[in-house]
Amino acid sequence: MSDRDTRHKASMEKLKARVDQKVANATEQRGMLLINTGNGKGKTTAAWGTVTRALGYGYKVGVVQFIKGLWECGERNRLEADPHLSVAIMATGFTWDTQNREADTAACLEVWQEAQKMLADPEMYLVVLDELTYMLKFGYLDIATVKQALLDRPQEQTVIITGRNAHRELVAMADTVTDMQEVRHAFNNGLQARRGIDF
């Protein structure tokens, strides 16, 4: 075996030992709270990836879209025939297109009722609250209500919350938090959003 091969083997063995140790330490099994936040691309997309994954095992999944309501959406095209998927959409488009605080609050509270039903349903293995963070930021929903619904949810249910500037109390209670940071974004260099890639 060459020196390089020997070094490679040793380094891989060390890595494997570290991973094995982590796996051995991970003994708790329950639903989790995941937050995808940050100013970069991938927060909602990763949530849809997880939806596809959970559906792949036949689990029941609920998705609540708080902002991108009226956008065409490839994931919905692809998955909406799946009988295990329920999608609830806030009855307004991008909130800065309406600029009406009262109407947006009402629309938010209406779709939040759907979210609460999903969060209370023990058959829902995964619930995605897409772009929820903005509802808290704009004051359409209050943090205490959201926290209570999350705390009361069935133990086996995983919840994914997406959006920039996640509320610090949500971050504090989450099991996994990923901060998706923009290093570079094509949109800022004159590239158009692309069908099937960006939406």
Place this chain on the structure above:
Amino acid sequence: MSDRDTRHKASMEKLKARVDQKVANATEQRGMLLINTGNGKGKTTAAWGTVTRALGYGYKVGVVQFIKGLWECGERNRLEADPHLSVAIMATGFTWDTQNREADTAACLEVWQEAQKMLADPEMYLVVLDELTYMLKFGYLDIATVKQALLDRPQEQTVIITGRNAHRELVAMADTVTDMQEVRHAFNNGLQARRGIDF
């Protein structure tokens, strides 16, 4: 209108103007190179989300999995019947389970042939090179070969590369780069990886 409503409307109008300006500036249309990197959760998951999205419009998609080859995978369960999706998998499991540099290199070069075919196929709207970064890091593939294949690809083809420690030359040529940073990960707090969520 209350003061709060007026302030909200003004702030939303400013936001809308900023977004509208960006949309007006974005005039170029072509396939893109996206990189999902960083030590956090969501790199591969976001790529699968984009695959689901592209399939939702009926586009042809290729996925090459360079590391997670032998893992069960919910996305594959859910999507593999789709005639528009081709998946090529490196014929070895997690590379630190094999610890054999020569065998891993051979397996990598074999599946790279499949990747090259996809990157040369003008009908492939989206190609995902999942965990490619490690192949470069471990020296199984060289950066010049990968760069050339990316440069030669059809203009309309989008490519997503995932994995930690993306090579700086890949980062330099990418249109969009997201650094997915771990703020907290359930696995490090004793929570087991969960079927349908983590794999």
